[in-house]
Amino acid sequence: MPTTSTLQATSSNNSLKKKKRKIILDCTEPVNISILNLKHFKTFIGLKMRYNDETENSEDVISVKRTNTKIIIFSDVPFTKRYLRFLMKSYFKKWEIAKLWKLVEIGPDSYAFRLLNLVTIKDIESKINEIYSDVNSNSE
Template identity: 30%
Template sequence: MVKGKKSIVKFVIDCTQPVDDKVLDVAQFEKYLHDRLKIGGKTGQLATSGVVLSRDRTKLTVASPAELGFSKRQLKYLSKRYLKKQQLKNYMRVVAASKNSYEMRYYAISGGDGDDEE
């Protein structure tokens, strides 16, 4: 019998804007996710279930076996919790950039210049 190659699903969290502005530390964010990601309802199961969490300079990548059914929504939830913990929730949001990626963006704040037309 020949076994097929196992399919892997990758999810990316792009933190380019806050990292460039030195607002967010990717290493701390990675550790936060590593400690709190749940597999089968339990934390601390990443290595045993084959989930790999890796970090670029500004991006975090979570690679999971497809049959595990890892939830992209869990990443958004934990990202929002991290922003709230760092007191950045009022300034940043987590937006789905594509099917398998999220992006951290600043809220668009209008300047409110007093340009009243008469």
């Protein structure tokens, strides 16, 4: 009997320790092509990140920081690559360039944006020019 109570106490002590997870999103390629505004993307991730089906609770558990070309997410709870891919697609969908990029795992907790092989830089530049011309014509 005493052994079971010590095992329970040990397991409860282990569950009290929170494991911090650090996830790195390498955004070098879209930043170099001037497609991605890293400051805006960081704000988008911080606002849209959900925990327990609420965005308001996420500040306590998830924090987002940025460097020159990387976004670093610190999390107390696990989340998947699928969720990061969803956030990336929803951000890029605004500019209709979501199908041009994919999220690739480059390490255990490191991901990078990669341009699809079917697309060239000229295709992206023409798409950006088309979008900007639409925006400029609507503002006039």
